[in-house]
Amino acid sequence: MENPLPVIVYGPHSCRVTILEATHLVKRFGSVTAVRDLSLTVAEGEVIGLLGLNGAGKSTTLHMLLGLITPDAGSVNLFGQDLARHRIEVLSRVNFAASYVDLPGPLLVEEVLDAFARLYALRRPTARVDEMVELFELGPLRRRRMMDLSSGQRTRVQLAKALLNAPRLLVLDEPTANLDPDVGDRIRSLLSRLAEESGSAMLITSHNMREVERMCDRIHFMSDGRIVATGSAEELASHYGVDDLEEVFLKVARG
Amino acid sequence: MTSLSPSPSPPPSSSLTLPPLGLAARRSRISGVIRRDFAALRRSPVRMFEILFWPTVELLLWGFVTLFLRTQQVPFVVAFLIGAVLLWQVLQKASNEISMAFLEDIWSRNLLNVQVSPLSSVEYLIGLMLFSLGKVVFAVAVMSGLALVLYGFGVTSLGVGLVPFMGILLLLGWSLGLVGISAVLRFGENAQVIAWSVVFFVQPLAGIFYPMSVLPAPVRTVAWFLPASHVFEGMRTVMSGGAVPWDRMAWAMGLNTVYLAAALAVFGWALNYARRHGRLSRFGD
Numbered sequence: 305m306e307n308p309l310p311v312i313v314y315g316p317h318s319c320r321v322t323i324l325e326a327t328h329l330v331k332r333f334g335s336v337t338a339v340r341d342l343s344l345t346v347a348e349g350e351v352i353g354l355l356g357l358n359g360a361g362k363s364t365t366l367h368m369l370l371g372l373i374t375p376d377a378g379s380v381n382l383f384g385q386d387l388a389r390h391r392i393e394v395l396s397r398v399n400f401a402a403s404y405v406d407l408p409g410p411l412l413v414e415e416v417l418d419a420f421a422r423l424y425a426l427r428r429p430t431a432r433v434d435e436m437v438e439l440f441e442l443g444p445l446r447r448r449r450m451m452d453l454s455s456g457q458r459t460r461v462q463l464a465k466a467l468l469n470a471p472r473l474l475v476l477d478e479p480t481a482n483l484d485p486d487v488g489d490r491i492r493s494l495l496s497r498l499a500e501e502s503g504s505a506m507l508i509t510s511h512n513m514r515e516v517e518r519m520c521d522r523i524h525f526m527s528d529g530r531i532v533a534t535g536s537a538e539e540l541a542s543h544y545g546v547d548d549l550e551e552v553f554l555k556v557a558r559g
Numbered sequence: 560m561t562s563l564s565p566s567p568s569p570p571p572s573s574s575l576t577l578p579p580l581g582l583a584a585r586r587s588r589i590s591g592v593i594r595r596d597f598a599a600l601r602r603s604p605v606r607m608f609e610i611l612f613w614p615t616v617e618l619l620l621w622g623f624v625t626l627f628l629r630t631q632q633v634p635f636v637v638a639f640l641i642g643a644v645l646l647w648q649v650l651q652k653a654s655n656e657i658s659m660a661f662l663e664d665i666w667s668r669n670l671l672n673v674q675v676s677p678l679s680s681v682e683y684l685i686g687l688m689l690f691s692l693g694k695v696v697f698a699v700a701v702m703s704g705l706a707l708v709l710y711g712f713g714v715t716s717l718g719v720g721l722v723p724f725m726g727i728l729l730l731l732g733w734s735l736g737l738v739g740i741s742a743v744l745r746f747g748e749n750a751q752v753i754a755w756s757v758v759f760f761v762q763p764l765a766g767i768f769y770p771m772s773v774l775p776a777p778v779r780t781v782a783w784f785l786p787a788s789h790v791f792e793g794m795r796t797v798m799s800g801g802a803v804p805w806d807r808m809a810w811a812m813g814l815n816t817v818y819l820a821a822a823l824a825v826f827g828w829a830l831n832y833a834r835r836h837g838r839l840s841r842f843g844d
Contacts, residue, residue, distance in 0.1 A: 333837055367840050370675045374834040396579040396677040406668040408595065410602040419598065422591030423676040425577040425584035432575065449602060465672070470575050475675075 320347040323473055323505055324369065329378035331364055331529075338364040340529040342378075346473065349503045351496070353516040355549075356526035357557050362509045365526070366475055369507070370400055382473065396424060401466040402477035406458065409451030413442055413461050416450060417468065424469035436464040439494075455482040463491065467498070474498075476508045480515060488512075492519055513550040523549070525556045532556060579677050588678045592686025596660055600694075610694055614648045614702050621768075622710050638798045641712040643767050643791060645702055649695055649725050650787060651758050653732025656691035657684075658739040658754035665748065665842045674839055680830060684823075688733050695729065717794060720803035724790045727808065730815040731786050732758065737822035741829035747838060766791050786811035786818070 324346035331339040339361045346352050354362045367373040369380055371387050371394075380387040382394045407416045417436060421429035437446050440460045450458060459482050466474060479495075480488040496519050499506055510516050516523060517537040525533040525540070533540060533556055540552045577584040600606050618641070625640045664670040673683070703714040717724065739754030746753075764778065765787035771779055782788045789811035793804045833839050 331837075338837075363840065364837065367837070372671060372674055372834065372839050373837045374831070392677045392679055393579050395675060396576055396584075398675070400671070400675045402671070404668070405671045407672065408599055408663070408667045408669050411595065411598050412602070415595070415598040415602075419591045419595035420672070420676065422587045422594060423673070423678050425579060425587040425677065426575055427577055429587075 320349055322347050323383055324507070325381045326365075326369060327379050327381075329365065329368055329375045329380070331361075331368060331373060331375055338529055339368070339375075342526075342529070342531055344524060344531065346505045346507055348472070348505055349499055350522065351499050351506045351508065351520045353520035353523040354507065354509045354526060355513075355516060355523060355553060360526040361529040362526055363477055364529075366477055366507065366509065370398065370475055371395065396469065397472045398475065399424075399466040399469055399471035399473075400475045400477075401459075401462040401479055403459070403479070403481035404477070405462070407450050407461060407465065409449065411450055412447055413437075413450065413453070414446040416461060417465060420465045421468050426469065432468060436468055439467070440464045456484060456487050459483055460487070460491070463495075470502065470504070472504055474504055474506045476506060478510055479508065480510070480512065488515070495519065513548065513553055517549045525552070527556060584677075585679075585682055588676075588682045589686045589689070592678070592683060593690045596686070596690045597693075599663065610652075610698050611701055614644075614652075614698055615705065617644050617648070618702055618705055618709075622706070625710065638712060638716065639795055640768060641706050641710055642714075642717060642794050642798060645699060645706065645714060646724055646728060646790065646794060647762075647767050648698060648702060650728040650732045650735075650761070652695045652698055653691055653729045654735040654739065654758040655755065656694050657687040657733060657736035658743075658757075660687045660690065661740045662743070662751060662754060665743070668842075670839060670842050680827065684737070684826070687736075691733070691736075692729065695732075699725075717797055718803070720793060720797045720808075723803070723805075723808045723812075724794060727786050727790050727811045727815055730812075730819055731761075734815070734818045734822040735761065737819075737826045741822075741825045744826075744829035744833040744838065748842060761785060761787055764788065770795060784814060786815045 322345050324344075326345075327343050329339050329342045330337070342361070342365060344352070354365065356362050364373060368375045369382075369387075371380075371391055374388075383397060385394055387394050411419070414433060414437070417433040418429060421432055426432050437443055440463060442460060442464060445453060445457055445461075450461065453461065459479070463479065466476070474495075476495075480491055483491060492515055495506065498504055499519075506519075508516070508519065520537070522534065522536060523540060524531045533543070533552070535543065537549045537552075541548055544552050544555050546552055546555060577587060621640045621644045628640075664673055699714075706712040706714065714721065735757045736754075739757045742750040742753040742757070764774070764782040765785050766774065766782065767787070771782060771788055771792050774782055789804075789807040793807050796802075796804055
């Protein structure tokens with residue numbers, strides 16, 4: 305296994321406020337240690353990629369950062385508050401979408417968005433739902449049931465739901481896994497613009513190396529529950545003496 | 560989709576959302592749970608059908624039994640059994656409806672979306688309980704109408720006692736529903752059968768269709784610790800022309816308070832267990 309890069313280069317976000325600080329996270333499931341002493345930070349407006357083989361601990365890490373899994377050791381601070389003690393305040397400024405979660409099938413698209421607009425206690429839920437419908441071009445779909453949508457259309461609704469509360473941290477677990485290349489590309493562009501223009505930070509896992517290269521300011525490679533390499537796509541490629549992130553991935557994954 | 564080009568820049572989060580710990584935000588989140596469940600119900604004719612189907616079957620079944628017993632000159636039996644069927648529906652539905660709402664989040668793989676939202680457990684449960692209250696009232700109203708039309712049984716014959724009877728059974732049903740949800744959180748999806756069937760543990764002990772006096776003495780001693788036993792015994796007292804046994808109702812309400820508090824504690828423990836063991840992430844896999 306290669307050594308982690310000794311220096312983390314933050315690039316244009318180096319002077320931004322840290323909004324997420326996870327310190328020495330550990331998670332064991334029985335005899336399996338899924339995450340080992342993992343620390344990471346995310347600054348305002350930063351887009352962070354979390355890469356690794358299946359089973360490397362990426363989703364467990366994300367779920368600890370969202371409060372879905374309680375760490376055995378370590379702490380998660382979001383917006384300067386401890387997640388465990390200020391769950392409601394913290395989660396009202398965070399949102400999440402993943403390829404392995406879905407939204408209630410019998411509901412119409414607009415009903416799903418309306419319900420979540422209220423769960424996030426939006427001041428003007430109906431107006432915000434309309435904005436999201438426009439942003440994700442869901443107009444023709446808004447009166448259709450979730451169960452009748454294609455997987456790509458459902459992903460767009462998921463992302464609309466994930467942006468309802470204009471989260472300061474958006475956690476995306478393989479967000480474009482179900483999308484065709486065209487829609488995937490448009491979604492990536494939209495997310496990148498969101499991060500740039502709104503200052504929202506994003507934490508993304510993906511097996512699409514081009515997506516990660518394109519979107520992420522900084523990338524953490526995970527293996528066996530640890531972060532084993534950190535840097536921008538160019539820094540990592542240079543460090544490992546390869547041409548692109550895909551080769552870095554293979555090199556890190558194969559030790 | 561041709562493009563995703565409109566300006567994506569959202570308004571600042573603080574102006575977009577209500578203060579998360581304020582009353583208005585809490586009300587909004589609870590209404591989110593209720594609106595979602597109501598929309599799901601409205602969009603699913605099968606679920607609407609299910610609300611009325613089983614209670615109607617039970618009403619018809621017991622109704623015909625009572626008609627037979629009436630021919631055998633068994634006094635009071637018609638009113639007792641029909642009244643019991645109606646009140647039993649309150650208990651069973653209160654329990655099953657909140658378990659069902661939680662299980663539907665698992666079945667639709669929506670549980671993680673709910674769990675990463677700022678919805679607190681208490682708000683979630685209040686939403687589930689209020690929605691289940693609406694469904695129980697609807698089902699009982701329809702059943703009462705049917706009982707009147709088919710068997711000439713007026714639910715108002717329970718008099719003022721109807722309010723405490725239904726209130727006590729609702730609270731007990733919610734406690735049992737919470738135990739069912741807790742079992743799923745603790746043991747995983749395989750425990751769904753517990754969520755469905757937990758209320759039936761009460762059925763033989765609570766003297767729903769027969770007086771408590773028929774239970775063997777040791778069983779009866781245990782059964783008196785069930786709030787439902789006091790309700791059904793009280794119902795028979797009222798239907799026999801007696802007054803509402805308020806002392807029994809007070810005792811049942813006291814027991815209910817203890818059980819609801821215990822069920823909430825069990826739910827809190829089970830949710831923490833599920834978070835510690837990563838179960839929330841694995842539901843629906």
